[in-house]
Amino acid sequence: MDKMSALAMFVVAAEHGSFSLAAEQLGKTPSAVTKAVAQLETQLGARLFERTTRRMALTEAGRIYLDSARQALMQLQLASEEIEQLQHALRGSLRITAPPSFGPAFLARACSRFMQAYPQVRLEVDLSDNFDDLLDGGYDLALRDDPGEHPGLIVQPLLENRLLLCASPAYLARRGGEVTPENFAQHDWLLLRHPLASRSFWWISYRGENIRLRQPPALLESDNYDFLLACLLDGRGLQFVPGWSAAPYLQRGELVELMAGDWQLQSAFGPRVYLLYLPHRRSTRKVKVFIDILRACLQEHGLLPPTA
Structure with missing residues (x-):
């Protein structure tokens, strides 16, 4: 069994707290999931789960390994998407969150142009003042007029908020x-x-x-x-x-x-509007293309200098 398949089984088993539930979701047998986790434990020389007849729970080593396994699978998925997008037209989905006032002011124009240029990408745009967490909300890109404290995120100024x-x-x-x-x-x-x-x-x-x-x-x-x-x-x-x-x-x-x-x-919302995205989205072509289109729309309407 390859390492990435074993990691995927381990992650799903950890999230469900059950080998049988993980097997059901993945379309595998419980014994296949058990075997995959056992192979990982043998390679690591450490137990990933404490198992009893009633329940199972991650060990300390399992909790540490779970974070790394998730990151490895995410990076592999992103790499696969990037390679596919290099060879084919952009496709998949792009999830964006922004305050409601940005929609009619400039975001709708950028989204319309993006959809016209890349019809195989499904846009999901949530307009809300809730400032949902990018990772928890599954967002690729956020626009904010007050970035606040967001450790671990890439924050780029977009335009003035005068x-x-x-x-x-x-x-x-x-x-x-x-x-x-x-x-x-x-x-x-x-x-x-x-x-x-x-x-x-x-x-x-x-x-x-x-x-x-x-x-x-x-x-x-x-x-x-x-x-x-x-x-x-x-x-x-x-x-x-x-x-x-x-x-x-x-x-x-x-x-x-x-x-x-x-x-x-003096604005309570800060002097600028910002773009925020997760570091692993830095090189995602869909995000890059959308930001380029957004900046072009803002330039055309005199909100950004031509060299911005």
Whole structure:
């Protein structure tokens, strides 16, 4: 029996805590699984399982060996995929997770272009603020506006996360006057409710100085960004909008940037949007191709410089 088959049987047996259940899943006989594990134990000179008539459990050596066995099988699978993809068109699946607001702003365009170019790849895109673990969720790639602490992950900056104060021409025509921090309270505000964002104060940078401003009362607040954006476009008030979201509306004249220049709101979500993926996905061609398409889409819409 080859070593990789034996490793696969060992891993499934460890996950199920039973040789018979492992055999059932793999389409093998219980004796074949028992024999495979015994061969590994002989090669290692250590027991991998403690077995009694009622139960079996991994030994300390078994727990150590299980991690290495999983990594070996994963690397072999990735290598097989890469070789197949070099010889044939991209295929299989690509799982991506990102915050909901990224979808309509730029991620949908990139996904559409990727599907057009590689129709044999099945995309799975989860738009959620839950920030699920990449390994536990089985994701190939994540986009985050706050990478946080993720030891063991590759983290690459993608684009700036600068906030712009925006309003529609209709709102400005109706309310008139210049918008400044001094008259914030006189305006209608659309505010995003989020665990990372303060509901009492804003920190604003002005010519190198950090100034704390009390948040004005909200005319409308919501935990859904796209809902607030629709109300902003409809002329219901003022809103701080990420540049990557505001760009097309500013270009078409559907929104106007206010207080451009010296004033800058400090974002609770961090200064950049990031790409995150597991180290063993670094060389996966599907991930590389998707990132290239994503960057190209962002460049075309003026969100990345051509040389980025």
